């Protein structure tokens with residue numbers, strides 16, 4: 001099979017398209033023909049060597065799959081050849097998604113929502129699972145609460161807006177001006193242009209000084225350390241971003257705040273819950289750009305550049321017929 005192999009840590013040119021043996025499913029495993037994957041910041045962080053101690057080279061990387069079951073190993077009961085499936089491969093544990101075939105445990109695989117294309121489903125599994133873990137499992141967002149979602153036009157943020165609205169929350173989000181209409185079209189109630197206005201001032205003005213119940217941080221740094229300033233009493237902060245510098249969050253004391261640190265975990269349950277929202281028309285990933293597997297370096301370079309003009313996700317058509 002064809003696979004994009006990471007041969008050394010470095011820039012986008014570090015990948016090489018190679019022929020490698022097709023994997024074979026073992027007990028409890030499923031062989032999937034990969035139709036589509038997508039790019040996440042984790043992909044370029046891995047490529048650069050940020051997690052070099054966890055990734056053995058040469059490696060097949062990549063963290064989203066939508067495809068079709070080709071074969072099942074002994075003991076598999078949930079899936080049969082021909083089923084359309086979607087999932088995030090185990091992170092830092094075995095080959096990733098930049099290949100024509102992938103083998104995974106049936107416990108992390110979900111049935112693909114039928115109303116989503118492969119490019120769409122591959123654009124939702126990792127970011128959707130992360131949002132579910134952050135907003136529903138950790139922050140326990142409730143009907144009628146308010147939430148500030150940082151980075152509302154990004155891969156994670158654009159899904160978070162839709163999930164928060166589906167939960168009955170009032171959504172505030174930060175985006176650059178060019179993405180304001182996009183954020184509103186996803187359901188955001190209040191859109192803050194982070195380049196023009198201080199988001200703490202905007203939240204306090206828009207909430208009459210009360211603050212929000214939940215802050216979802218997809219940016220890090222200043223965004224995390226100033227989050228307590230936007231919180232209501234008993235507010236919760238969920239961050240999904242590495243905290244590289246010590247953060248002074250002493251203001252969180254005065255707010256009786258709680259903090260949650262999330263690194264996405266794979267399981268079928270979250271995929272099925274996301275599928276329910278998709279089926280009800282409350283959630284749909286936005287595919288902002290599509291590249292072929294051979295052009296993965298271009299896709300990495302684009303996602304890595306600031307102000308790259310991408311709304312939502314960059315999808316990768318592993319099956320060539322998915323790209324025009």
Ligand SMILES: NC(=O)c1ccc[n+]([C@@H]2O[C@H](COP(=O)([O-])OP(=O)(O)OC[C@H]3O[C@@H](n4cnc5c(N)ncnc54)[C@H](OP(=O)(O)O)[C@@H]3O)[C@@H](O)[C@H]2O)c1
Pocket residue numbers: 040041042126127130150151152153154155156157174175176194218219239240241262263264303306307308309312313
């Ligand atoms: N812990 C986990 O499990 C987990 C899972 C998924 C992602 N992550 C992390 O979460 C972060 C976001 O991921 P993603 O997939 O959403 O990335 P992405 O698709 O690149 O989106 C990031 C968004 O943030 C916007 N942005 C940049 N600076 C901003 C600021 N100061 N205020 C508000 N928005 C700003 C960017 O848009 P403009 O530059 O155009 O404004 C872009 O829309 C990454 O660091 C990623 O590694 C962690």
